[in-house]
Amino acid sequence: MAASSFYLIALTSITYAIKAQNLLKSMGYYCEIQRTPKELATGCGYSIRVKGDIRSILKILENASIKQNGFIETGGKI
Amino acid sequence: MINFDNAATSFPKPESVKNAVLTAFSKYGGNPGRSGHKLSMQTAMAVYNARNICADFFGSQIENVIFTHNCTHALNFAIKGLLSDGGHVIISDLEHNSVARPVFSLSSKKDCSFDIAKTSENDNITIYNFEKLIKSDTKAIVCTIASNVTGQILPFKKIGEICKRHGICFIADGAQACGIIPLKLSDGINILCTSGHKGLFGTTGTGLMITDGKFPLSPIIEGGTGSSSFSLEQPDFLPDRFESGTVNTVGVLSLGAGISFVNKIGINKIFAHEKKLCDMFIKGISPIKGIKIYRKPYCNYVPIVSFNIDGFSPEELAKALSDKGFALRGGLHCAPLAHKTIGSAPEGTVRFAPSLFNTEEQVYAIVKTLKQIKK
Numbered sequence: 001m002a003a004s005s006f007y008l009i010a011l012t013s014i015t016y017a018i019k020a021q022n023l024l025k026s027m028g029y030y031c032e033i034q035r036t037p038k039e040l041a042t043g044c045g046y047s048i049r050v051k052g053d054i055r056s057i058l059k060i061l062e063n064a065s066i067k068q069n070g071f072i073e074t075g076g077k078i
Numbered sequence: 079m080i081n082f083d084n085a086a087t088s089f090p091k092p093e094s095v096k097n098a099v100l101t102a103f104s105k106y107g108g109n110p111g112r113s114g115h116k117l118s119m120q121t122a123m124a125v126y127n128a129r130n131i132c133a134d135f136f137g138s139q140i141e142n143v144i145f146t147h148n149c150t151h152a153l154n155f156a157i158k159g160l161l162s163d164g165g166h167v168i169i170s171d172l173e174h175n176s177v178a179r180p181v182f183s184l185s186s187k188k189d190c191s192f193d194i195a196k197t198s199e200n201d202n203i204t205i206y207n208f209e210k211l212i213k214s215d216t217k218a219i220v221c222t223i224a225s226n227v228t229g230q231i232l233p234f235k236k237i238g239e240i241c242k243r244h245g246i247c248f249i250a251d252g253a254q255a256c257g258i259i260p261l262k263l264s265d266g267i268n269i270l271c272t273s274g275h276k277g278l279f280g281t282t283g284t285g286l287m288i289t290d291g292k293f294p295l296s297p298i299i300e301g302g303t304g305s306s307s308f309s310l311e312q313p314d315f316l317p318d319r320f321e322s323g324t325v326n327t328v329g330v331l332s333l334g335a336g337i338s339f340v341n342k343i344g345i346n347k348i349f350a351h352e353k354k355l356c357d358m359f360i361k362g363i364s365p366i367k368g369i370k371i372y373r374k375p376y377c378n379y380v381p382i383v384s385f386n387i388d389g390f391s392p393e394e395l396a397k398a399l400s401d402k403g404f405a406l407r408g409g410l411h412c413a414p415l416a417h418k419t420i421g422s423a424p425e426g427t428v429r430f431a432p433s434l435f436n437t438e439e440q441v442y443a444i445v446k447t448l449k450q451i452k453k
Binding site: 012013014015016018019033034035042043044045046065067 | 110111112113114119122123126129139140141303304305306307308309313315317318
């Protein structure tokens with residue numbers, strides 16, 4: 001995994017997606033909310049698109065009790 | 079019409095609440111949490127912000143704030159969700175039917191039972207009466223923080239302490255207390271249920287269930303949540319577990335604005351103003367011959383005064399006041415247990431419940447009118 005790639009992280013709900021976005025943005029991360037694509041999870045849901053070290057980001061989410069349902073690395077620009 | 083029936087629902091509402099409603103209609107028309115388009119996302123963000131205001135106000139995690147239709151809805155979620163597989167609960171003798179009826183209904187089911195603790199003007203006796211009823215299968219104490227009939231404030235922090243000591247859940251009905259006295263989950267409350275349209279100034283059709291998450295609840299309503307949709311099982315995470323179907327966006331945003339208004343004015347200032355009006359009212363009506371005011375000297379009260387006048391039923395007196403331009407509620411106030419307790423059953427009382435928007439002049443006017451009615 002690249003140290004500073006884009007990732008899509010599937011979250012359980014819109015509430016957690018906004019909570020995660022607020023948290024990560026407050027820490028200086030790029031973070032946008034989008035619908036979860038079928039490559040990442042089945043069923044309705046929201047993901048956050050983030051840029052940065054995925055291990056650090058996942059740790060931040062875990063410490064905030066924000067459960068994630070998987071992630072994928074994506075391309076793209078901010 | 080001068081409204082002294084704010085314990086039923088507050089009116090008028092603050093300008094900021096009216097503006098929030100208008101904004102909700104004009105701007106936040108998407109279905110929050112259901113789509114990825116801007117209209118839905120903007121609305122979801124607005125709902126999140128309102129949820130955050132509620133979480134800050136009551137000291138909870140944001141996801142543990144559940145929007146409900148009213149306090150009754152919230153209490154049904156909490157009581158039936160906790161007792162889904164049986165158990166014993168203790169309620170007080172001042173409960174509204176929003177607590178008493180769900181508990182009574184559950185008691186007809188196998189393995190469900192309840193007891194009623196006698197309240198006293200002495201908090202230590204009240205606590206003793208609750209604690210002595212705790213049994214091996216007791217799951218919760220469910221009680222009001224302040225009676226909707228008399229306004230009597232129960233020793234909720236001490237009740238929270240005995241619940242914690244016995245490892246049982248404290249479900250609090252905050253309908254008459256929220257927005258009037260400071261309340262946090264850290265006061266020992268595990269699940270706080272309240273209306274959103276009384277002291278919190280939201281629109282009717284709003285309520286809250288706020289939990290500390292320590293006592294898992296089974297949902298009593300299941301359905302679409304916009305999350306985990308491929309699964310036929312109800313989500314196990316909050317708030318989705320208890321928010322099936324589209325949320326009342328307009329109401330939720332009004333509630334957020336209402337709580338912000340309470341924060342801006344200051345809860346202590348609101349309480350002081352309403353208490354002053356109640357004190358004036360009591361002083362004004364006390365000389366009326368045949369007056370009965372349902373207050374005890376050593377109790378603390380939220381700003382509610384229940385009373386009767388000899389020769390009038392509560393409904394008759396409320397009607398006479400309505401004819402003179404004053405809105406007060408007469409009758410049982412959906413709380414028959416409380417009326418049995420205070421000795422006003424079966425007809426009930428007339429209830430005076432001012433809000434921040436009532437004035438001293440209005441209190442003078444109703445006192446004068448009551449004196450004229452009694453003549």
